[in-house]
Amino acid sequence: MTPDELQRAAADHLLLHFSKQRLDDLLVLERGEGPYVFDTRGRRYVDALSSLFCAQLGYSYGAELGAAVTEQLTRLPFNTNWATAHPPAIELAERLTGLAPPGLTRAFFTNGGSEAVEAAWKLVREHYLAIGQPRRTKAIARNIAYHGVTLGALAFTGVARFKDDFGPPPIDVTHVSNTNAFRAPDGADPAAFCARLLAEVEAAVVAAGPDEVALIIAEPVQNAGGCLTPPPGYWRGLRDIADRYGILLLADEVITGCGRLGEWFGSAREGVTPDLVTLAKGITAAYLPMGAVLATDRVVRPLDGRVFRHGITFGGHPASAAVALRTIDIVARDGVLENVRALEPYLRDRLGELLALPIVGDVRGAGFFWAIELVKDGANGRFDQAERDALLRGYLPGRLLEAGLIARADDRGDAVLQIAPPLISDHAVLDEIVGGLRDVLTDAG
Ligand code: PLP
Known part of the structure; x- marks a missing residue:
């Protein structure tokens, strides 16, 4: 044409x-x-x-990543990760968790970021059901943060104009202040700013009912609003609040993961291990679609012997997994x-x-x-x-x-x-x- x-x-x-x-x-x-x-x-x-924060390697690795695809499609073009599995997904789960902050030992694969956020939420709910805390149905997220558009993920997204056309969200999420220091009255004093933000998070947990909150979700550097870096101590503070109230902490690393901040995981820069991490975009350097949820043993172990009532046909597609594995090799080699x-x-x-x-x-x-x-x-x-x-x-x-x-x-x-x-x-x-x-x-x- x-x-x-x-x-x-x-x-x-x-x-x-x-x-x-x-x-x-x-x-x-x-x-x-x-x-x-x-x-x-x-x-x-x-x-x-980088094509919406995805093309980590730029555009000249097609031959090398294409060879990984051809090799995989010739061997086994497709199989699911429902009850069966295939080598690329298994190897990728091992490689990614090996690169992640210590403790994140399990991986669930999706096709993108919104699916990863929703899968993470369902994992969180199944966790609390399994440990006998079914009342934990609420979450804390941040203003203007973008966590995806499918209806579950949209509940966490804090941009009203993306949500208002689509009815009440299916998850009860309280949105608190983000870490934009530029116009904040105390933004020039990082310690005071950090203390105020964390006090607001804790107040939101208390107001929602501490034994009803399941999750705090945040990006290590928030994209929407313009690369909002956290003040020093903020992530440590989120970790403390989550631990104090028995809440799980999710780092949404759909953008900040896979090298964007110079580490495989942006949360590593903060020295904090979240209970869950979501990845997508750069995981395959965008040569094929893929997303992932990583979780700690603490989150997943209670599900042992139970059915995780969630699955996506193409989640962890062998070709995408093969590309992600080769991407990890290239990132290290180059x-x-x-x-x-x-x-x-x-x-x-x-x-x-x-x-x-x-x-x-x-x-x-x-x-x-x-x-x-x-x-x-x-x-x-x-x-x-x-x-x-x-x-x-x-x-x-x-x-x-x-x-x-x-x-x-x-x-x-x-x-x-x-x-x-x-x-x-x-x-x-x-x-x-x-x-x-x-x-x-x-x-x-
Ligand atoms: N979470 C974050 C932090 C994102 O930036 C995005 C997309 O930009 C998503 C989730 C949703 O990802 P996707 O567009 O792959 O569904």
């Missing part, structure tokens, strides 16, 4: 995810190479968002985590230079996962709705593409621009990203 035919066919037949339908100028990407993607007219972009750790200070400093621009209020993040908070009038002013729409849906998306950059302008919280480059990016690629952002943001304000 020609580029024009593709545009027309997309408008007529393709339902887009989280997008206005019938876009006249749909970006159609047809090829990738290293950290770059190319549209159907041959235009090159730096994929500064020093991918080391690359992120070595370049994190460079990326932080280069993005920090943008603070000199009047439209940039804050730069925050970790690893290869950063946000720039945009402000009005060179002060910490907020844009009104019309200004936000003009900036985030009008000016920025178009100008970023003109600058040859795929990045994310987001308004689930305040106005932010996010980048998350492929983890194989070098100094030159990071410079190209920062240079493009500088041009676009200079013109914006």
Whole structure:
């Protein structure tokens, strides 16, 4: 199909995810190479968002990962993990739990992140039923956090406009403050900020009824709202609250896992072992779909001899598992985590230079996962709705593409621009990203 035919066919037949339908100028990407993607007219972009935080290795490992797929499809294209299992899923469960914070010994596979969050919730419920605490049916999550869109996962998501059309959520979730320090009155004092946030979590547990709360769910660095890093001690504090009230702690690492923060697991940076971890996106470097729930023995052991009443036909597909295994090998062989750790200070400093621009209020993040908070009038002013729409849906998306950059302008919280480059990016690629952002943001304000 020609580029024009593709545009027309997309408008007529393709339902887009989280997008206005019938876009006249749909970006159609047809090829990738290293950290770059190319549209159907041959235009090159730096994929500064790793295709929605997924493409950890960029786009040049197709031959190697494709060989893993071919090998697996030739041997055993498919079998389930329902009562039977296959070697790639078993090996992957062993490898991933070996990389995870100590104690996370069991893995359940899904096809993506929302399915992982829902599977984790069902595991939590089965755990409490098995230990004779059936009243634990509630959860604590954080404002603006995104944990997926299927109806169960949506209950944890803290973005009202994604939920309001779909009726009451099936899980009773209290949303508490997230860790956005930028506009918080005590944000400049990390200890006070941390203490206030944790007090709010504990108060929410007490208000919900401590013996009715099953789960606290949080991302090590919250994506929505713009790479909200936690103040020091926050995760230790969540762990303490969970332990004090017999609640399970889930680190949703769908974005922060698989090297995005320079570790296999973002929670390792916080020195805390959650009871459960959810993964997806980067687990296969996005060469095939996959998600996972990891859990500790404490969570799973009470289920021994019982049926876990949950299953997904394709969860842990052999080809996806084979790709995930090969991805783990590549990440180790090619020093991918080391690359992120070595370049994190460079990326932080280069993005920090943008603070000199009047439209940039804050730069925050970790690893290869950063946000720039945009402000009005060179002060910490907020844009009104019309200004936000003009900036985030009008000016920025178009100008970023003109600058040859795929990045994310987001308004689930305040106005932010996010980048998350492929983890194989070098100094030159990071410079190209920062240079493009500088041009676009200079013109914006
Ligand atoms: N959890 C987090 C933290 C996410 O960022 C996402 C997706 O962006 C999800 C869950 C849902 O994952 P998926 O889109 O694969 O269902």
